[in-house]
Amino acid sequence: MTEPQAPSERTRLKRYHWLAAYDRATIDAIIDTALVCQIGYVVDGAPIVTPTCHWRIGDYVYWHGSSASRMLRNQEAGVPVCFSVTHLDGVAFSRAAFDHNILYRSVMAFGTTELVAGEEKKAALEAFVTRLAPGLWDYARPPTEQEWKASKVIRMKLDEVSAKVAAGLPEEDEADMALDLWAGHVPVRMVTGDPVADPKLRPGIERPGFVSAFRL
Amino acid sequence: MTEPQAPSERTRLKRYHWLAAYDRATIDAIIDTALVCQIGYVVDGAPIVTPTCHWRIGDYVYWHGSSASRMLRNQEAGVPVCFSVTHLDGVAFSRAAFDHNILYRSVMAFGTTELVAGEEKKAALEAFVTRLAPGLWDYARPPTEQEWKASKVIRMKLDEVSAKVAAGLPEEDEADMALDLWAGHVPVRMVTGDPVADPKLRPGIERPGFVSAFRL
Numbered sequence: 001m002t003e004p005q006a007p008s009e010r011t012r013l014k015r016y017h018w019l020a021a022y023d024r025a026t027i028d029a030i031i032d033t034a035l036v037c038q039i040g041y042v043v044d045g046a047p048i049v050t051p052t053c054h055w056r057i058g059d060y061v062y063w064h065g066s067s068a069s070r071m072l073r074n075q076e077a078g079v080p081v082c083f084s085v086t087h088l089d090g091v092a093f094s095r096a097a098f099d100h101n102i103l104y105r106s107v108m109a110f111g112t113t114e115l116v117a118g119e120e121k122k123a124a125l126e127a128f129v130t131r132l133a134p135g136l137w138d139y140a141r142p143p144t145e146q147e148w149k150a151s152k153v154i155r156m157k158l159d160e161v162s163a164k165v166a167a168g169l170p171e172e173d174e175a176d177m178a179l180d181l182w183a184g185h186v187p188v189r190m191v192t193g194d195p196v197a198d199p200k201l202r203p204g205i206e207r208p209g210f211v212s213a214f215r216l
Numbered sequence: 217m218t219e220p221q222a223p224s225e226r227t228r229l230k231r232y233h234w235l236a237a238y239d240r241a242t243i244d245a246i247i248d249t250a251l252v253c254q255i256g257y258v259v260d261g262a263p264i265v266t267p268t269c270h271w272r273i274g275d276y277v278y279w280h281g282s283s284a285s286r287m288l289r290n291q292e293a294g295v296p297v298c299f300s301v302t303h304l305d306g307v308a309f310s311r312a313a314f315d316h317n318i319l320y321r322s323v324m325a326f327g328t329t330e331l332v333a334g335e336e337k338k339a340a341l342e343a344f345v346t347r348l349a350p351g352l353w354d355y356a357r358p359p360t361e362q363e364w365k366a367s368k369v370i371r372m373k374l375d376e377v378s379a380k381v382a383a384g385l386p387e388e389d390e391a392d393m394a395l396d397l398w399a400g401h402v403p404v405r406m407v408t409g410d411p412v413a414d415p416k417l418r419p420g421i422e423r424p425g426f427v428s429a430f431r432l
Binding site: 014035036038039040041042045046047048049050051053070080081082083084086088090091093094095096097098100102104106108110125129132133136137139140141142143147151169176177178179180181182183184185186187188189190191192193194195196197198200201202205206207208211214216 | 230251252254255256257258261262263264265266267269286296297298299300302304306307309310311312313314316318320322324326341345348349352353355356357358359363367385392393394395396397398399400401402403404405406407408409410411412413414416417418421422423424427430432
């Protein structure tokens with residue numbers, strides 16, 4: 001089998017390189033099924049990692065926040081960032097103490113931030129609300145001019161990006177496989193519970209279908 | 217109510233500061249119920265965020281990996297890092313399009329890495345295996361000298377650390393509260409499925425109780 005090709009040296013997986021994936025279908029699926037990413041950036045030489053909601057439009061990942069946010073003010077100038085998404089899928093129990101591991105899917109992308117402004121910002125924020133729940137944008141009270149101004153959107157191109165998918169059990173030595181010890185995995189996953197109405201909900205208001213249909 | 221005190225300026229929450237918690241009981245609970253964290257560090261001026269398993273012993277968070285890992289070789293010298301853990305607890309549906317938000321618990325800690333060596337390394341790795349599942353350390357095939365050597369452990373003191381807990385719905389304007397629109401939230405949580413045996417499991421081997429009892 002040909003080794004998959006990384007888009008750049010720093011995105012090439014060195015350790016456990018057989019878990020690497022560089023194809024956009026795999027990468028996009030990992031990004032799109034996560035609601036929260038971690039953004040790494042540097043301030044005064046020190047690393048900062050901030051969790052935030054993200055969404056993807058084509059070749060870009062987006063995130064947003066208040067116009068007053070220090071992170072976004074730092075990033076609107078165009079700074080190097082690392083975008084990271086991780087899904088935990090299970091815990092692998094091996095025969096050898098040091099072969100225990102986790103099952104996961106992760107994406108790491110390096111890039112430079114861009115400020116998204118004007119009509120493009122409006123389209124991006126609408127896309128985010130629709131990604132949360134199709135139908136929500138038309139249902140909710142639309143943003144005022146002041147709210148549009150108070151929101152900032154940042155994006156980053158998915159150029160230098162790699163995925164890592166650990167779906168099975170770690171390989172074990174033949175000698176370990178012969179031991180009278182159990183091995184396997186426990187799957188874990190995110191589930192959505194029943195919707196909970198706001199205690200201050202006015203009487204007689206029906207729950208919209210997109211809330212009942214919401215799944216992560 | 218007195219504002220809770222942050223341990224340092226950069227851990228003090230500026231935005232949504234009413235969600236901040238600086239007490240160690242809250243912080244420890246968020247750290248201890250997560251299996252995977254994100255470590256931010258800087259290489260050649262650029263940020264890198266790496267997901268990895270972590271565990272806590274007292275005032276320190278630990279992570280580990282292969283002795284050949286570039287990340288760990290970079291960190292054994294003592295470098296500034298940002299430790300980040302996030303639990304997604306739900307999605308809040310508000311009346312106004314821009315008041316949608318997520319329910320979450322997160323921890324952010326700034327610190328400097330330390331290499332953990334010798335007997336302390338052994339104790340730390342045993343603690344990690346036991347944190348995965350109590351009883352697992354005594355059950356599994358113990359590490360060989362070569363395996364001990366091939367594992368590196370890094371830790372970081374929890375000095376500059378803060379938590380952020382968004383447990384309820386975002387506040388909405390009174391005018392929005394009066395609209396004929398639904399508001400509430402959809403809870404999400406991690407669940408563990410039934411254990412799946414290794415297809416190569418030798419016949420007649422019983423599943424240990426700590427696997428059946430495993431919960432995230």
